[in-house]
Amino acid sequence: MKIVVITGGSRGIGAATAIACAASGLGVILTYNANPGRAAEVVRAIEAGGGRAVALPLDVADVAGFPAFRAEVAAALAATWGRAAFDALVNNAGYGLYRPIEAVTEAEFDGLYRVHLKGPFFLTQTLLPLIAADGHIVNIVSATSRVATAGVAPYAGFKAGLEVLTRYQAEEFGPRRIRANAIAPGPIRTELGGGLSAEFEAVLAGQTALGRVGEPDDVGGVVAGLLSEQNRWINAQTIEVGGGYRI
DSSP: OOEEEETTTTSHHHHHHHHHHHHTTOEEEEEESSOHHHHHHHHHHHHHTTOOEEEEEOOTTOGGGHHHHHHHHHHHIIIIISOSOEEEEEEOOOOOOOOOGGGOOHHHHHHHHIIIIIHHHHHHHHHGGGEEEEEEEEEEOOGGGTSOOTTOHHHHHHHHHHHHHHHHHHHHHGGGTOEEEEEEEOSBOSSGGGOOOHHHHHHHHHTBTTSSOBOHHHHHHHHHHHTSGGGTTOOSOEEEESSSBTO
8 A cells, every 4th residue: 555644634635635545545644733633533534434544743844843753654654554665745734824025024934934845845855765766745836826916925935936846856856766746726715824705715716717716625636646656657747726727
């Protein structure tokens, strides 16, 4: 059985990805930061469908905690699957901040940077010895890197940095046959940044060719599909999953 590690897997896109990956036959290690109850619900949902999953705590902003997390991942792999390595890492954990550029504080800027760029960079570096050959890294980025949306400049900037990092990961990890791709969701109905108001959702739906905002499942299924053997030749790409957002 192949195994995927998904950060921020207790809700939203991360939870949908965990459930979709389990449904496709993958073992799942999902992480949570502040809500172990929600993570446990996702694990129960996976187990109810016949899958196997483990939830581990992780603060993606705390780089100093990554070596201990690696040890926990190694222990979970051995105890649950009898393995010493896993096959895919999905860097998904994140949060939103809606603030015009002139109002963003240094603390807010640094917080977004730690979670959306620094964290994924060093978490991938830390876990790399545990990623099996022919493995896969998927970074969740954002359509806001393509479409300028007032109020999300730092978030979009760091997601753009993660998108560039994806190509460098594909280049540098290629000798180990580890591929790297990015998924860029368009507007999705999640709790990110406090969720979407009905008015804002209507605006976004009107800017999308298919006439609605996306659901977490719309993204989770794409990630699970990308991890499949059938898509093994896709590498160093960014795939936007947005229903035709602001074409």
